[in-house]
Amino acid sequence: MLSRLSPLAQRTISPRLLSNAQRTLVNISYPSPKIAVLELDRPPVNSLSLEMSAKIVESIKEIESNPEVQAMVLKSSNPKIFSAGLDITEMNRPTVARLEDFWRNIQTLFLTLYSTRLSTIASIDGHSPAGGCLLAMSCDYRIMSATPSYKIGLNETKLGIAAPYWLKDLFVTTIGYREAEVGLALGKLYSPKEALEIKLVDELVDSPVIDVALKRADEWASIPEKGRVASKVMLRGAMIQDLEEKREMDVGWFRDFIMEEGVQKGIEGYLKNLSKK
Numbered sequence: 635m636l637s638r639l640s641p642l643a644q645r646t647i648s649p650r651l652l653s654n655a656q657r658t659l660v661n662i663s664y665p666s667p668k669i670a671v672l673e674l675d676r677p678p679v680n681s682l683s684l685e686m687s688a689k690i691v692e693s694i695k696e697i698e699s700n701p702e703v704q705a706m707v708l709k710s711s712n713p714k715i716f717s718a719g720l721d722i723t724e725m726n727r728p729t730v731a732r733l734e735d736f737w738r739n740i741q742t743l744f745l746t747l748y749s750t751r752l753s754t755i756a757s758i759d760g761h762s763p764a765g766g767c768l769l770a771m772s773c774d775y776r777i778m779s780a781t782p783s784y785k786i787g788l789n790e791t792k793l794g795i796a797a798p799y800w801l802k803d804l805f806v807t808t809i810g811y812r813e814a815e816v817g818l819a820l821g822k823l824y825s826p827k828e829a830l831e832i833k834l835v836d837e838l839v840d841s842p843v844i845d846v847a848l849k850r851a852d853e854w855a856s857i858p859e860k861g862r863v864a865s866k867v868m869l870r871g872a873m874i875q876d877l878e879e880k881r882e883m884d885v886g887w888f889r890d891f892i893m894e895e896g897v898q899k900g901i902e903g904y905l906k907n908l909s910k911k
């Protein structure tokens with residue numbers, strides 16, 4: 635953690651040179667009293683390790699604890715990557731105990747972000763595959779850079795794994811059954827234009843995404859909280875309750891699936907290709 639370094643070291647070491655063990659992993663700022671910005675900051679690609687998920691959850695709770703704050707923008711410190719999704723190394727020959735803990739943290743991350751009383755705006759200025767897309771879909775509103783090379787979607791099948799049932803449900807709820815059926819089977823990653831067409835994102839912008847995200851956060855933050863939150867609970871409550879009831883079953887499915895030898899070989903191969911690239 636950055637806070638473990640001496641004050642002098644904190645001032646003199648460039649943030650670029652810090653290892654992830656020394657980083658805070660996320661940064662929180664408040665551009666105005668009603669708005670918080672939660673910035674993902676886990677180089678190189680903001681992948682979601684156990685510690686990263688726990689840190690995001692802790693940060694959302696910290697922001698929520700201030701009753702004045704109404705909206706939160708979720709962004710990345712990386713100019714080209716929102717989040718590369720789950721940290722694949724967590725699924726590569728893990729111990730069962732770590733793998734189960736990792737998955738509980740991912741479930742908690744989804745449940746916390748999806749159910750927060752805050753209005754959540756995803757400022758997607760870069761690639762957002764798999765778990766990155768999960769983060770974006772868990773927000774209330776998604777704004778993506780129009781840069782054509784960026785990709786968003788659920789590409790799990792390309793790694794030889796499957797999205798868990800609740801991520802599938804979130805995908806279906808967001809883009810509809812038929813598009814989700816095709817997207818999941820093919821592990822499809824969409825360009826920003828395609829993502830807008832299927833409503834995986836709500837808006838594309840050419841200008842810095844964060845500027846528009848802050849504007850939208852202002853609009854969402856101006857809606858009276860009680861009615862806004864009641865509507866959110868009506869729309870999202872059933873999915874949240876369903877996973878709450880099935881959490882341990884889901885941990886078991888995940889563990890048994892990932893620990894299979896064939897799946898392990900697939901993950902190993904995918905990681906090797908990523909590193910070679």
Ligand SMILES: CCCCC/C=C\C/C=C\C/C=C/C(=O)SCCNC(=O)CCNC(=O)[C@H](O)C(C)(C)COP(=O)(O)OP(=O)(O)OC[C@H]1O[C@@H](n2cnc3c(N)ncnc32)[C@H](O)[C@@H]1OP(=O)(O)O
Nearest residue numbers: 681718719720721722761764765795796798888891908909
């Ligand atoms: C029925 C039972 C159900 C069981 C369910 C089971 C599982 C599903 C679970 C959950 C759903 C979610 C799954 C996931 O999120 S899996 C992760 C999917 N993500 C990806 O496939 C993205 C992979 N990364 C990329 O495509 C690219 O890195 C990028 C994001 C487009 C960026 O490209 P760029 O060229 O800028 O960077 P590099 O590719 O050179 O990467 C730099 C560096 O980072 C490493 N890395 C990249 N992504 C990850 C990652 N997700 N996890 C860990 N490490 C990653 C990459 O290997 C490089 O490392 P190096 O050491 O070579 O520098």
